[in-house]
Amino acid sequence: MDYRDLNRASPKDNFPLLHIDVLVDNTAQYAFCSFMDGFSGYNQIMMLIEDREKMMFITLWGTFCYKVMSFVLKNAGVTYQRAMVTLFHDMMYKEIEVYVDDMIAKSKTPEPHIEDLQKLFVRLHKYKLRLNPAKCTFVVKTGKLLGFVVNENGIEVDPDKVRAIKEMLVPKTESKVRRFLGQVNFIARFISQLMATCSPIFKLLWKTQKMEWDIECQEAFDNIKRYFENPPVLVPVAPGQPLILYLTVLEESMGCMLGQQDATGKKEQAIYYLSKKFTDCERWYSALERTCCALVWAAKRLRPYMIAHTTWLVAKNDPVKYIFEKPALTGRIARWQMALSEYDILYVSRKAIKGSALAEQLAYHPPGRLVTTRPRILRQAHHAKLGFDCTNNMAEYEACTMGLLMTLEYQVKRFKVFGDSALVIYQLRGEWEMRDAKLIPYHDHVREIVTAFDMVTFHHIPREENQMEDALTTLSVMVHE
Template sequence: MINLGGENDKKEVKVGTAIKGDERMRLFKLLTDYVDIFAWTYQDMPGLDSNIVEHRLPLIPEYPPIKQKLRRMKPEVSLKIKEEVKKQLDAGFLAVAKYPQWVANIVPVPKKDGKVRMCVDYRDLNRASPKDDFPLPHIDVLVDNTAQHAFFSFMDGFSGYNQIKMASEDMEKTTFITSWGTFCYKVMPFGLKNAGATYQRAMVTLFHDMMHKEIEVYVDDMIAKSRTGAEHITNLQKLFERLRKYKLRLNPAKCTFGVKSGKLLGFVVSEKGIEVDPDKVRAILEMPAPSTEKEVRGFLGRLNYIARFISQLTATCNPIFKLLRKSQPMVWNEDCQKAFEKIKQYLQEPPILVPPVPGRPLILYMSVLDESMGCVLGQHDASGKKEQAIYYLSKKFTDCEMRYSLLERTCCALAWVARRLRQYMLSHTTWLVSKMDPIKYIFGKPALTGRIARWKMLMSEYDIIYVTQKAVKGSALAEYLAHQPIEDYQSMQCEFPDEDIMTLFDEEESINEEKWTLLFDGASNALGHGIGTVLISPKNQFIPFTARLDFDCTNNVAEYEACAMGIVAALEFKAKVLEVYGDSALVVHQLKEITFQHIPREDNQLADALATLSSMFKISQGNEVPLIRIQNRDQPAYCQAVEEEPDGRPWFYDIKRYIKDKEYPPSASANDKKTLRRLAMGFFLNGDVLYKRNHDMVLLRCVDAIEAKKIVEEVHEGSFGTHMNGHVMARKILRSGYYWLTMESDCCNHVRKCHKCQTYADNIHAPPTPLNVLAAPWPFSMWGMDVIGPIEPKARYQGDLSYYICLCLMNLWVVYWGNMMLLGRKSKQFII
């Protein structure tokens, strides 16, 4: 404590011991020079200028004025109210009200020192006032911006609301009644509906250029922050100058300057990070077990305020949450008591959270259970070796969400987490880490439908990258998993033919982009012999193959055949590195040059199902389908005729290179890289061909400018071209399975330049021509004729290759004639 006044007139303020030496002397001098910004009595408050801010009370016309009658009070309480009214009258806060339209009563609230706080019951007036939508700061954001600074100064306004004046026409609406008369406020009183919004608006007006930089403001609480002591004194001087200019006064009893840590809105901020207020933790630890619904809600409400510090809050307190159900009786059982004690034990050593550092990716650990989910958001420290927790989050699924599959629950949980942690994830790249989590397949799946497609669209604005966690190394993850019991873990069930997700291994390895994986299996039973293989690309694309063997063999021979078929398929896809997995120890241990690994049968379900299905498929003997001879080119046909782009790079070059090699353009900025990653989520690379994912589960092959020109010409005026308009032609090309960025505009431009369309097309402004029914006036007057043939094999009796078919349009009389050749004298005679 230091005294800013004389010996007889002490004016003390609190100063921390963190600032020492010359800087401490500079701080003492600064406080002495600006002693006028503090108010020790109501008379020291001149109030803010009305030109800057004043409080108004607009009313909804439908609400009539209400005058409350004087309530009865104890004489001693009435005398204390009289003393408080006299004090505020002397300070100039009150005026005598005559003939008011609105009258409210006093609600006395006892103080610790024996006095009473004079509160006014403005509930009737608040119902008639519209809501002021000026926002208050988010507490999480404000606390994050304040933490991890070296020096703090915590300040509070002296009777803050009373420093803002009421509009003269609205003073009478604040009238309250006492045994000593009716009075109205000349300054903004406590208890009004929009008082907090008005005060926050005034603070933003005064300090908008300093907020989130040198200071943080939440209504009447102000916090100055800095990295060094010299910087802190400079910031305080700038703040004091602003306070003196606008005549805003501080309460010296609630101010502390130059400290290393302090309480802020229920939390403790310091250079280490963010901690829970010990007083709030103590209040929870000293609570007895709740016995009524009101006490249960009070306990859960206290936990909810510090929920960002508690790992797996929803899963731990699930028995207590169930007590709030309408169908659940209020019985505090053993499960509730265990959850109650577990939360208390956890809060005895709560974690220290840190705000995120710009420029570093975030790490999101997430687990999904049957009834709830939990996650922790973290970030590496400056050394890159230790992880620090930022936010713990948990959620209880609704009854509808509990019926989702594991994949859908995971997507639902991730979408909810992204919305709750939006302020963090929008500004950072987020690494998603979740062991055995099917969410990683969603980012690379070509086409999605239903709820998963909608959730993926919501997540597309975030830069989320799935990262495999090989070992638990970070402290944030260790704390998170320590509070998740092992019995809560739920493995994923993979059942054929659900091909969305297939779990392969108990421990996942880092994805090698050059490595292909092969699973094979053979089946031999009484119905036949079949083989099945599943080829998995480096991008986790599952390519199944199955075949039925037309010769008798043992199960081991079928295993060899399945392995051989899978290796041939891998060679056709130009796989360079191949890992083969099978459940046959005989096959796996025969070869040494290729990596073969034996896995349990339950991990080889897809290949086993393919082999079993092919062995059960019946083929009728003697009715074989003739073989069709197909010549296979070394390259696809369209690649032979495609010319190079003028610059040698198509429009999808950067997207394709990123999907294939995870490479960015050389001069790409951070925003360009983020945009490229989001664009790449809408494309799918199969081999060397890039496809665009369409919303109706159709993959559209991406074409360059030369290919696009050839496609437009062929569709518009080729062999089957009908010279359609540009928009219809663009939709037809989409249905045919092709895509490029400027498809619709290119089609419209081509139609405008088409000579035949401009010459022979109908006038777009001409009315449509009426259609007439085609009818024959008498029998055999009008005929329809067509040719059928050549026919292979020839007709059984006559050996004719082709036929003329004639149909009378009047009575549908049919006449036909067949011959080896339709051209010649006999053909002319038949027609005549």
């Protein structure tokens, strides 16, 4: 049946649907869950008698009308959600979660879980609501919810969606490119620096861009597939602990990771990844203004998390100080100030954060990132993913080791290493002693590699003077032949 005219004439019902990310977070890290699906969903809602005639349809056997709510009606989803909230409002966010016709019962132990299910079934029976047994699973430790896999460990990407991306052939038409980007965007929460990684593919959709699949597009396509060989496991926010927002701002895009330290305080866990491509106007902003713009956008997207928690901001520049201490406010600075005034955001240096902070954030822009340059020759950037937990100082040594080994391939004999990590540089120069036992093998390995050169010198530069890369670039290596 075609109800387009009826839907156009119907006023929009603005009853809010639950935020999917918040619902998934509320379900994760529970030991026992039961996943239920309503039978014929919307058809369980009866239509008002005076509205039934508006849904009449003609067949060979006569004229009929729906007595129940049809799936194609404009406000069917929010009407069902309102009904569920009305019936289960006292159980929601506690024993159960409800999203339209999907219901989830959750608990930490099995005994209260059975009691919660009994309470839920009594309520369903009272209001004559039915479940689809073929789509229900009871008392399980892991299950699929709205495109994600939730369990006691946290939130994982649906393996079926990962498989669909891995098995996808090279998209060489506009429709196939849109399909690929649509699949990737659905699970963008798990992808670090999505916009920067897929930038060549996004450009294929520009009206001024010719539809031509080149080497850069293929590399981006392969990088996304490779990323999902070991996708991250996200965790929900733990109450009472500050959040940590890592902000990376490039010339054309930004990326961030929202994380939180675990109970031990020694390891950080990722909660959410975000990335954004700057508009043509935003690209003309100064580096500090782009950081401010990125922070405002990230805070808006992450509002359900940041509004109730103190957030530590780790970035190259301090946008909070710039926005709130600038004496003369222009139009956009004033808007940014208003947008951020409701959040509790504190700027901290990267070294003030303990633990393996950046290992997860930098899947494609990790701490082990460096820049090699030659006099009068184009600068070369390199990066590598560290597939293990490590401290920031260990990552500094990894970057230095990678740069030295790569430089040997160019048969360079005289070499200068510039870095903004005072600890690593002065240890390699022999001016500071080694106190951390974990760093000794790294130090010895670097010194062993150095013997292959005629001369290698190590130079420390302050972080604010390190213009080679953004704040996440920890070592810049300059090559002199």
